[in-house]
Amino acid sequence: EPEVTQTPSHQVTQMGQEVILHCVPISNHLYFYWYRQILGQKVEFLVSFYNNEISEKSEIFDDQFSVERPDGSNFTLKIRSTKLEDSAMYFCASSEGGGYGYTFGSGTRLTVV
């Protein structure tokens, strides 16, 4: 079964540092997403990406966040200056569109200290 691959599985960073989270979506999928889940809380939408541009973003996705698809396979989430409250599991997802469900990756646990 095709998978969405996320690396690293766990990232520890100091407050104020930049982090880049990596994702390899399923190869024939057209839509890409980032979600996050703070420990014990709901899964929250961050951003969706289609045709090499952001199609939708949430209030969480402020100027500190950016996404990029630098080549045909990778999809990255950058947090420019991390804050303690950015500590969470970050999930990448992709979909074919047309009503098929999302496929989520296993996540990157980001810990900001």
Place this chain on the structure above:
Amino acid sequence: LAKTTQPISMDSYEGQEVNITCSHNNIATNDYITWYQQFPSQGPRFIIQGYKTKVTNEVASLFIPADRKSSTLSLPRVSLSDTAVYYCLVGPNSGYSTLTFGKGTMLLVSP
């Protein structure tokens, strides 16, 4: 987006059938009902999606009454590995729609 209400938690035993009901009174005409499963420290996993009546796949069945104001996810003969959080989501049927997760139902399966 239609609001969903589902039980916070449920308990079951191995081998039993589990039915988790979700209320969505304000479901729109073009909304579909989708269920995801999430294990600790993993991403949600798509289980099943439906619009009306009954949908069945190798994992679960989804029952949707005619008024579509609720739906029931049915898991046949659960095992310990079915212990997870189950989310009911309601929204347009397009793969690029934003998913809005609630708190879900924590299903605990005991031996």
